[in-house]
Amino acid sequence: MTTAALPRVPGDRDPRVSPLRRVTGSPALRLVGKRLLMAIPIMLGVTILTFWVLSLIPGNAAQQLLGAEASPEDVAQLEEQLGLNESGVSRYLSWLGNALHGDLGNSLVSRQPVSEILADRLPVTGELVLLAFVVSLLLAIPVALLAAHKPNGLMDRISMMISTLGLSVANYVLALLLVLVFAVTLGWLPAIGYVPLSDGLWANLKTMILPSAAIGLPLFCFYTRFLRGDLVDQLQQEEYVTTARAKGVGSWQVLLRHAFRNSSFGLITVVGLNLGALIGGTVIIEQIFALPGVGQMLLQAINTRDFVVVQAAVVIFALVAVLANLVVDLMYAVLDPRIRYGSR
Amino acid sequence: MxxxxxxxxxxxxxxxxxxxxxxxPAEAHRTPAAPGEPLLTVExxxxxxxxxxxxxxxxxxxxxxxxxxxxxxxxxxxxxxxxxxxxxxxxxxxxxxxxxxxxxxxxxxxxxxxxxxxxxxxxxxxxxxxxxxxxxxxxxxxxxxxxxxxxxxxxxxxxxxxxxxxxxxxxxxxxxxxxxxxxxxxxxxxxxxxxxxxxxxxxxxxxxxxxxxxxxxxxxxxxxxxxxxxxxxxxxxxxxxxxxxxxxxxxxxxxxxxxVVMYAGRAVEHAPVRTLFSNVRMPYTRALLGAIPALEREPHSMLPVTPGQPPDMSALPQGCPFRPRCPNATDKCLEHPPFLEHEPDHWYACWHPAGTELDTAPEVTAAVAPATAAEAAHHSTAHDQGAAQ
The missing domain is CATH 3.40.50.300 (P-loop containing nucleotide triphosphate hydrolases)
Structure with a gap:
């Protein structure tokens, strides 16, 4: 009458597994837990590195605030006031201690709490990145599908031409071109500035279209090329595509149900990797379009040696990168049953 | 039905x-082919x-x-x-x-x-x-x-x-x-x-x-x-x-x-399975049969191997594609052998078919007699399935 003697079929619950283990044994939950634990050393590493690099730049916040003409005594006094006279290690540790308690500190320059600054700035960058991603993906997926449906056909050639062009232009050059055409020549959209969402959706979108296009268009080109290539590979090399065709299934159905589903793994990976890099890319674009986002905040903080604010920005960027990768891994599990039911 | x-x-x-x-209704067009009529004809x-x-x-x-x-x-x-x-x-x-x-x-x-x-x-x-x-x-x-x-x-x-x-x-x-x-x-x-x-x-x-x-x-x-x-x-x-x-x-x-035995992109011999194994005609088929391991074979003896390589499909030899590897080959084989029904139900493409008066193979290479070959094939499937090449 031992449980091991029961006939077992795959998919059945293993009676030998304890109830506790069954709850903690959910692969998705374990993945989330593991990743969040892994985020701790990543955050520590990133903040220590940033702190160290900032300390290598000549000058500190006190000098920047008082200007070049200030007397050494005034500077020393302000340094003491700001706690800059302490050693690097103790400054880092006290920052870390406060941060762990949820207090990211106050800006050295404006004395404003960092959490307040972030509350103002994060939505701007978030909207920018989100718009760029959504638009680039919404355009890239249908274009890549059309291109892959008839490789070397008209649609394929056109999309290839456009994407090659788009990929060879840096996003800040593209930004200036967009401003030149749509703001200066045509006058349709403002060249710079930001209107918050609370002042109306259209007013807000008008200020966001050009910046998000500057980020999104190269992404669109990249995703189109990537997805088109992957789809064509699937169609030509994978045996299950041949099986699907041999069933008498139509070519669009083969493309959508079989090739695209399996190509989406690659696309998700690339999008996830991009997201980390992209947040960095917003620094330049926000500067060009004078958007009050996290990127702009970071640049200003570096210029004023406002290490408290810099740290906050870096923590945010790293957190986004870690979360993006976590989401990608969870998406794999949703899309690929071999991972969902995988052992471990 | x-x-x-x-x-x-x-x-x-x-x-x-x-x-x-x-x-x-969707299958109404599917009337079965009349008996004797081929279902599939590849030409x-x-x-x-x-x-x-x-x-x-x-x-x-x-x-x-x-x-x-x-x-x-x-x-x-x-x-x-x-x-x-x-x-x-x-x-x-x-x-x-x-x-x-x-x-x-x-x-x-x-x-x-x-x-x-x-x-x-x-x-x-x-x-x-x-x-x-x-x-x-x-x-x-x-x-x-x-x-x-x-x-x-x-x-x-x-x-x-x-x-x-x-x-x-x-x-x-x-x-x-x-x-x-x-x-x-x-x-x-x-x-x-x-x-x-x-x-x-x-x-x-x-x-x-x-x-x-x-x-x-x-x-x-x-x-x-x-x-x-x-x-x-x-x-x-x-x-x-x-x-x-x-x-x-x-x-x-x-x-x-x-x-149907294929070589270099064409059929070289086609026959009912019994006929093929008892009266193998094409030297290529004979070579294939000879390479099957069989119980009757002397223990630890070497398997006969067909010399040479399958032809390069972008540069086929003139005439019969098996000519460079064939023990029967003569100058006649520079001419392309037609694939014909030489005997009832037995098609092959060869100028010098094995076991006929046109066979030019030296006695030594015809190591496996046709009858043994058929037996060998059956034995090998019974006892050694999958090992055959």
Whole structure:
């Protein structure tokens, strides 16, 4: 009458597994837990590195605030006031201690709490990145599908031409071109500035279209090329595509149900990797379009040696990168049953 | 008649879903070919691939005929064009392939059919089972969805009808617990079970010709035998013709009625299996038979090996493609030997067929007497299945 003697079929619950283990044994939950634990050393590493690099730049916040003409005594006094006279290690540790308690500190320059600054700035960058991603993906997926449906056909050639062009232009050059055409020549959209969402959706979108296009268009080109290539590979090399065709299934159905589903793994990976890099890319674009986002905040903080604010920005960027990768891994599990039911 | 067949096929477990009636009109055009009329006639089929400016002649004038209900084997080594020619039947070759010649299925020319007609043909009249079931099933789709897709492609049924039919197909190929397997993914099944699923998919459109392209090559020997038995049984139950493509002469000897031997993209010998093994004519076939390990062979003796390499398909030798490796070759072989029915039901393309007065082979090379070869082939399948090359 031992449980091991029961006939077992795959998919059945293993009676030998304890109830506790069954709850903690959910692969998705374990993945989330593991990743969040892994985020701790990543955050520590990133903040220590940033702190160290900032300390290598000549000058500190006190000098920047008082200007070049200030007397050494005034500077020393302000340094003491700001706690800059302490050693690097103790400054880092006290920052870390406060941060762990949820207090990211106050800006050295404006004395404003960092959490307040972030509350103002994060939505701007978030909207920018989100718009760029959504638009680039919404355009890239249908274009890549059309291109892959008839490789070397008209649609394929056109999309290839456009994407090659788009990929060879840096996003800040593209930004200036967009401003030149749509703001200066045509006058349709403002060249710079930001209107918050609370002042109306259209007013807000008008200020966001050009910046998000500057980020999104190269992404669109990249995703189109990537997805088109992957789809064509699937169609030509994978045996299950041949099986699907041999069933008498139509070519669009083969493309959508079989090739695209399996190509989406690659696309998700690339999008996830991009997201980390992209947040960095917003620094330049926000500067060009004078958007009050996290990127702009970071640049200003570096210029004023406002290490408290810099740290906050870096923590945010790293957190986004870690979360993006976590989401990608969870998406794999949703899309690929071999991972969902995988052992471990 | 179709209804009878289906009822019989699923035995006691058959549950009427009313789909037989709904399917009937769509299949009205499918009158079975008259007895004696060939189901499939391939004539001078040529397939050419262009890769980087180089032309590769994968199939070079393949011709054969097949009557309905036969189990025919197409045998050849890798690169002999056996797979490419069978994919040409279903229009499954990539756009880089140029196909010429004629493929008539039930009197209808298949070459030049448009995509819409090909789609009806694929999985409908002609279906295919591929070599590696691990790769030929979509890893991200449930078994049920993959079969249902095939059912839906050829029958206008509602969701319930499709599912019932899919489960019925799984039962037909003797997949254990079909209702549960329906909701599982390919990776949860064993290789043999996956190949059964592939066969179920192939049977979804009630094909009249099933092509099994190395369908048992990726399986272990026991499973291989089970799958072959299943194919033989299904052929009888469903009255369909089967082409098994294989490099395994022993396997062909134990299951096929007719054998087509391919070399360098064309048929070189075609005969009923008994005739082929008792009166082998083509020196290439003889060399293949000689290379089968047999129990009668002296222990630890070397297997006879055909010297040389299969020809480069982009630069075929003049005349008979086997000439450079053939012990019988003479100057006559520089001329292309026609593929003709030299003896009743026995086709071959050779100027110096073995065992005839035209045979020029020295006594030594004819090491394996034809009768022994046939025996050897049968023994090897019985005891040494899968080891044969």
């Amino acid at each position: 179709r209804a009878d067949r289906t009822t019989y096929a699923t035995g006691d477990a058959y549950v009427s879903t009313g789909m037989i009636d709904s399917r009937a 001078d089929l040529r397939v050419q691939f262009t890769r980087g400016g180089r032309r590769i002649n994968a199939v070079n004038g393949l011709s054969y005929e097949m009557v309905p209900g036969k189990l025919m084997a197409i045998i050849g080594e890798s690169g002999s064009g056996k797979s490419v020619s069978s994919r040409a039947l279903m229009g499954l070759l990539p756009g880089t392939a140029t196909i010429t010649g004629s493929i008539r299925f039930d009197g209808r020319e298949l070459i030049g059919l448009d995509e819409k007609e090909l789609r009806k043909l694929r999985g409908g009249d002609i279906a295919m089972v591929f070599q590696d079931p691990a790769r030929s099933l979509n890893p991200t789709m449930k078994i049920g969805a993959q079969i249902s897709e095939a059912v839906r492609a050829h029958a206008d049924l509602d969701k319930k009808g499709v599912q019932a039919r899919a489960v019925e197909l799984l039962r037909l190929v003797r997949l254990p617990a079909p209702e549960r397997r329906f909701h599982e993914y390919p990776h949860q099944l064993s290789g043999g079970m996956r190949q059964r699923v592939m066969i179920a998919i192939a049977l979804a459109g009630e094909p009249r010709l099933l092509i099994a392209d190395e369908a048992t090559t990726a399986l272990d020997v026991t499973t291989q035998a089970q799958i072959m038995e299943l194919l033989v049984e299904l052929r009888e139950r469903l009255g369909m013709a089967v082409i098994m493509i294989s490099h395994d002469l022993g396997l062909a000897a134990s299951y096929a009625e007719d054998v």
